Structures are given as C-alpha cells and as structure tokens.
Amino acid sequence: MIKKALGHIYIKYFSANTRLERIWKIAQVDFKKRYYNDAFGLLWALINPLTQIALYYFVFTRVFQRDQENYALYLFCGILIWLAFSQASKMGSRVLITKKYLTENIQFDWIDLYSSHMISIFMGVAFNFLAYFVILLLTGAGIGSYFYIFPVVLITWYLLSASAAILLGLIRPIFDDIVHIWDIFTLVGFWVSGVFFSGQFYYENYPWFVHVNPFVGVILNTRAALLENNALYLPLLIENLIFGIVLYTVSVFLFRKFAKKVIEKV
Amino acid sequence: MDIAIEIKNLKKTFRLSNKNLSFTKRIWRLFDFSQDRRFEALKGINIDIKKGECLGIIGRNGSGKSTLLKLIIGAMEPDKGSVIKTKGKIIRLALGMGFDINLSARDNIYVNGTILGLTFKEIGDKFEEIIEFSELEDFIDTPIKFYSSGMRSRLSFAIALHADADIFLIDEFFGDVGDEMFKEKSQKAFEDSILKGKTIIHVSHSLDLIKEHCDRVMILNKGEATIFATPDEAIAAYKG
Numbered sequence: 001m002i003k004k005a006l007g008h009i010y011i012k013y014f015s016a017n018t019r020l021e022r023i024w025k026i027a028q029v030d031f032k033k034r035y036y037n038d039a040f041g042l043l044w045a046l047i048n049p050l051t052q053i054a055l056y057y058f059v060f061t062r063v064f065q066r067d068q069e070n071y072a073l074y075l076f077c078g079i080l081i082w083l084a085f086s087q088a089s090k091m092g093s094r095v096l097i098t099k100k101y102l103t104e105n106i107q108f109d110w111i112d113l114y115s116s117h118m119i120s121i122f123m124g125v126a127f128n129f130l131a132y133f134v135i136l137l138l139t140g141a142g143i144g145s146y147f148y149i150f151p152v153v154l155i156t157w158y159l160l161s162a163s164a165a166i167l168l169g170l171i172r173p174i175f176d177d178i179v180h181i182w183d184i185f186t187l188v189g190f191w192v193s194g195v196f197f198s199g200q201f202y203y204e205n206y207p208w209f210v211h212v213n214p215f216v217g218v219i220l221n222t223r224a225a226l227l228e229n230n231a232l233y234l235p236l237l238i239e240n241l242i243f244g245i246v247l248y249t250v251s252v253f254l255f256r257k258f259a260k261k262v263i264e265k266v
Numbered sequence: 267m268d269i270a271i272e273i274k275n276l277k278k279t280f281r282l283s284n285k286n287l288s289f290t291k292r293i294w295r296l297f298d299f300s301q302d303r304r305f306e307a308l309k310g311i312n313i314d315i316k317k318g319e320c321l322g323i324i325g326r327n328g329s330g331k332s333t334l335l336k337l338i339i340g341a342m343e344p345d346k347g348s349v350i351k352t353k354g355k356i357i358r359l360a361l362g363m364g365f366d367i368n369l370s371a372r373d374n375i376y377v378n379g380t381i382l383g384l385t386f387k388e389i390g391d392k393f394e395e396i397i398e399f400s401e402l403e404d405f406i407d408t409p410i411k412f413y414s415s416g417m418r419s420r421l422s423f424a425i426a427l428h429a430d431a432d433i434f435l436i437d438e439f440f441g442d443v444g445d446e447m448f449k450e451k452s453q454k455a456f457e458d459s460i461l462k463g464k465t466i467i468h469v470s471h472s473l474d475l476i477k478e479h480c481d482r483v484m485i486l487n488k489g490e491a492t493i494f495a496t497p498d499e500a501i502a503a504y505k506g
Contacts, residue, residue: 022380029366029373098366104341105364106381107356260343264280 019112026099026116031123045124046131049079060196070141070227073132077226078195078219080128085161085215086186088121092165093172093179096259097266110259111252114169118162132226142228150225152237157218159244166251170258173265194219199233214240268317268352270433270465271338275347276311278333278489279304307333309489310347317352320466322480322497324473324504329486331469332360335435338467354432355383359439364422367411371402371421374410382429392428399455400424401448416445423452426460433465440475473501 035042053075060066060075068074092114096103099113136143171178193215194202202210202220210216210233217236224232282303307330315321323331336342338349339358358364365374375396379389397403400420410418419439426434440453460466461479470476476483476497483500485493493503 018380018383018385021386025376025380025386029369029377032373033366033368101364101366102377102381104336105339105358105360106378107340108381260341264342 019109022108023112023115023119026113027119027123030116030120034120034124042124042127045127049076049083049128050131052079052083056196069229070139073136073139073141073227074223074230075195076132076135077222078193080125080132081157081219081222082186082190082193082195082215084121084125084128085157085164086190087124088118088161089164089168090179090182090186091121092117092162093168093182095165095169096173096263100263100266103263111166111255114162114166114255117165118158121161122158136226144223144225144227144230146221146224146232147226149221149232149234149237152241153218153221153225156214156237156241156244159241159248160214160218163244163247163251166255170254170262173262189213189215192216199231210236211239214243269314270317270319270352270354271313271315271467272350273311273313273315273338273347274350276308276334276337276344276349277306277346278308278330278337278342278344279306281305306489308337308344311491313484313491313494315465315467317465318463319482320461320468320480322476322483322500323467323469323486324471324476324483324500325486328488330489331486332437334486335437335467335469339435351433355429356433356435357382357426357429357431358435358437359422359426360437364425365410365418368409370407370409371397371400371413372406374421375425378425379429382431384429396421396424396428399427399451416448420448420452423455427455431464434460434467436466436468436470438470440470440472473504477501 035044038044040047053072056075056079057072061068061071095113095117096110102108102113103110168178168182192209193213194217199210199220202216217233217240220230220233221237221240223230282305311330311334313321323334325331333342335358337344338351339356340349364378366377369377372393375393376386376389379392380386384392397406400417400423402417402421405413405417410421413421423439440449440456457479466479468476468480480497483493483495483497484491485500485504493500495503
C-alpha cells in the first residue's frame, strides 16, 4: 500500500523532472537500504518509538503518578519529532562520506544529497504518523483543534533537521568526535525539548528557554495539531519557522562554500 | 574548433596530517595547520581541450593524474586557477567506482542515470540494453558487493556508454574491464560510440591504448605538465 502511494506521488509530481527524479531515487534507495534488508523491515521504524513510549508511559504514569489525559499519545508526538530530528542529523553527518562514490564521478548539485536524505527520513516519519493516527482512532482520542498548522510544523522540523544534518556533514570529516558530542546533545535535548513537559511548565518556570531551543515550540505545536486539548503557540511557531529558514539558508551557504574542501578529508 | 575544457594555472596542494598524534596535539591541530606536511599535487597546469578531442595523460604514480580529473569533474576545489567547461554532462570512469555496493545493479543504474541527467523514462528505455551489454542478466537484483571487479567494471562501462555524456574522464579504466571477449567488445563500443565525437581525457599506464586512441598526449611529472605532443613523440619522451 505504501509502495503504491509513493508510486502515485512520484507519477503526479516528479515524473520527467530530472532533478526531482534524482532526489526521489536517492531517497528511495536510502530508505530501502535502511529497512528492506532486515527481516522485520519497516517495522523497526515503528518498534523503536513504540518501545520508548511504552517505557516512558509506565515510568511517568505508574512510578511518578503523572495524571495527564491521553499521556501515551502526548508522548508519542514529542518522541516522534525528536527521534526523527536525532536520526536525520546523525545520519546526515555521514551523507558526504557515504555518497562519495557519486560526488567523485559525476557532476551534480551536491545539496540534492541532503534533500534526498531528508525525504528518506521523512518516509519513516510518515509511517510513524500513520501508526499514530491508527492509535488515535483506536483509543477514541480526538485530533487537535489546530490540525491545519501541522504542515507548517513539519516544514519547520524539516528546516531545522536539514540544517543540523548539513552542518554536521561539514564538520564530521574534519572532526569525527562531533558524533559523540552530538550524541550527548541529542540525549540532553530529548529531556529538555518538550517531550515530557507542557507549554505551561516552560512559560511558568523557564520562559526564556522556549526561545533558545526551537524544538520546544515544534513539539508543543505538534501536539496542538495532533492531539485534542493542547494549546497552540502561534508566535512561537512563527519564530521557529523564521529561525529555521535563516539557519537553513546559512547552512546551505556554508555547504556551498566548504563542501569541496571538506570532502578531501573523507 | 570550440574549446570543451579550458584549464588555467591549476594548482592543488594537499595537507597530510599525522593521525598518530597525542590528544592535546590533535585538539591543537584543529586550529593550527602550520605543522601539517604539504604535498603539491598540481603545480600550475594550463591546457585547452577541444571539443571531440581525445587527450591522453601519462605519468608515474603520484604525478597528479587522478587529482587533475577530480578537479575537472568538480569533486575538489583548486587552490588557484580554474577549470572552465562547456555545458554538458561529464562522467568519470574509474574501476569499481560510482556504485553503492549495498544496492543492486538495477538501483545503481537508476541512481547513476538520474545523476547523469536522464529521466526515469529514458533510463527505463535503456535499461535492457545496459544489462544486456554488461552481460549481467542473471544478477540484476543482486547487491553489487557480491560482484567480481570485472562485473562491476562491465556495469559501469555499460552505464557510461548509454548515459550519453558529453565529456568522458577515463581513469585507468580498461585495464581490468573483464575477460578478453568483453575487453574487445568494450573497446569496440568505446571506439564506435565514445571516441567518435565525444571529448575524452584518457589517463592510462597502457601506452598502447594511449597511442591508439589519443590525438594529443600530456606527460605529468610531479604535478607539472612537462610535454604536450603527438602520442608517438610523447611516448618516446616518456620512455626515454
């Protein structure tokens, strides 16, 4: 079914445009490589977040006695967004290394490799969100009142994740330790980026932090879009989107300036 | 005749870093490059390559031949100088290169094809010919990592042949292109389809191939172009 849907998207939007076809093809084979060779294939994309959700759900509702409506779905939104960012950025740090076989032999715009990378990550995210909606239906919980903002949230996520992937991709060939630093960063980020806490918590205790960490806004607004009774933070969403656009522009500029120098180190 | 590639004062130096440094020295090296050894791979190359010309490049290992090709294709940036190219597709043919070994021949054909600027439809139209030419009919969906080096070379040659690129950079390619029969077939296809009308830069240690295919030959010696001459003259000078 997924293959059929992807095929339909391709025919409608990508057919006969060589650049889009290239981005699509590389994304498709990356996705295939990531999941199809494993016995459980795409299920792994689901098993990882579901296990984490089950674990944190148990800890927070049973151990810490947290009383929050639809807490599993509440966690699902945040964990999905953060894991996707973490995966996009960490795997993105290797794009120039793994695709050297192409950059050395054929001329093309290398930034396409990152577009493909992000699309391949997004395919996994889309699968996860599909699972989210199935659970939403099964549990009878309602969708958020601000569902229409979800595309903007996703664009913001894309811009922030792609920027991190591009910048890490530039740093990693010259400073391999960045992977370990980034692991620590994403671990800390997981706990402070709104996965477990409400907007009210941040605005009452650390109002400055929502402006420092754009993922707080992305996660809070994902919940506003996908789960009932969650508040919308529109100014924060606009702020995050503008930050994402600026960061992405800077990342692409730096990539165009330094990518060829960096790849010599690979 | 029109110029296909114009190379002006092309210089490239590599920094060779020592990996066996202590922790503090490795950190310091991130900010201070002055202690790295430097290797001048190319020392100011100037050359115009005409459209449809086949330029041979010969030289000893480490003379800068592959670096020059990587600079032409844009996989590296020069320290100084420039490479000006006419519009058109450029492909570098080198042994076992251009493939993701975890992907099948089918996927690699599509990935390479789209990067070369072919649409899915064009690739689909040429797919059977590519597979037939490379004689890999029974291994289309086998990951490349299970291929022998000869099979990989056959596939990359078949893709390049059908990709309809305008400029070919051939980097020691024909040495291990498969068995004798395929070698003959590929050389014939090379002469019929690529040599006629395409611009070629052919790097090889095989002086016979250089003599047979090239219009002009450049000798590279320690990053410097020492001689531009006809194949016979250049080969005689190289041997002498």
